[in-house]
Every structure is written in structure tokens, then in C-alpha cells.
Amino acid sequence: MNGWTSCPVCLNIPRREEISNPKQLTAVIERTRRYLAENKLREVAHPQGSGLPWTQAAFDVLPANGPWDDILLYRFSCSRCGALFDLHADTYHGRAGWERAPERRGDSHQCP
Numbered sequence: 748m749n750g751w752t753s754c755p756v757c758l759n760i761p762r763r764e765e766i767s768n769p770k771q772l773t774a775v776i777e778r779t780r781r782y783l784a785e786n787k788l789r790e791v792a793h794p795q796g797s798g799l800p801w802t803q804a805a806f807d808v809l810p811a812n813g814p815w816d817d818i819l820l821y822r823f824s825c826s827r828c829g830a831l832f833d834l835h836a837d838t839y840h841g842r843a844g845w846e847r848a849p850e851r852r853g854d855s856h857q858c859p
């Protein structure tokens with residue numbers, strides 16, 4: 748066991764996805780909105796989000812089709828098991844990704 752247990756809620760949420768173009772980023776934003784609407788995920792504060800030199804838009808007002816800030820950092824947690832998923836993008840350099848955040852040692856979530 749490595750702590751990456753799957754629960755029925757987040758079982759089908761991708762663990763890792765490279766995002767290589769704006770169209771794909773739009774698709775991931777729209778998909779994430781759907782997860783939020785279905786209460787599969789909820790937005791939580793990204794640990795590095797407060798270190799940004801500007802205040803990033805709340806995810807629910809983020810335009811799915813852009814324009815976006817140069818850096819996007821969003822974190823979501825599974826509404827059931829608390830698994831964390833990060834959406835990060837460096838839109839200036841055209842790099843982005845979606846990935847399950849590693850569990851931090853000493854901070855493991857207890858599943859019910």
C-alpha cells in the first residue's frame with residue numbers, strides 16, 4: 748500500500764495528465780468544473796498559491812477559454828477520501844498539467 752487508495756468518488760479522476768496546448772487546458776478546466784458541480788471534488792487552498800505575487804482568480808470565475816494569468820495553481824480534494832489533485836499551468840511557457848498531489852508524510856488522511 749502506498750497510500751494511493753482509490754475510493755468510488757475519485758476512482759475515475761485522472762491521476763496524471765500532461766496538458767500541452769490551450770485547448771487541452773480548457774478541456775481540463777471544464778472537466779474539473781463538472782467534478783465540482785457533481786460534488787466529487789472541492790477546491791482547497793493551494794499551498795503555494797499564497798506565494799504568488801498576485802491574487803489569482805477563483806476557480807469558479809476562471810475563464811475556461813482564457814485568457815489566463817501566466818501561472819495557474821489550483822488544488823482540489825476528493826469530497827469523500829480527501830485525495831488531493833493539482834492543476835498547475837505556466838501558460839506563458841505553454842506548460843501545464845494535472846496530477847494527484849503526493850501524500851505528505853505525517854499528514855495522511857484517514858479514510859472512513
Ligand SMILES: [Zn+2]
Pocket residue numbers: 753754755756757758825826827828829830
Ligand atoms: Zn476519493
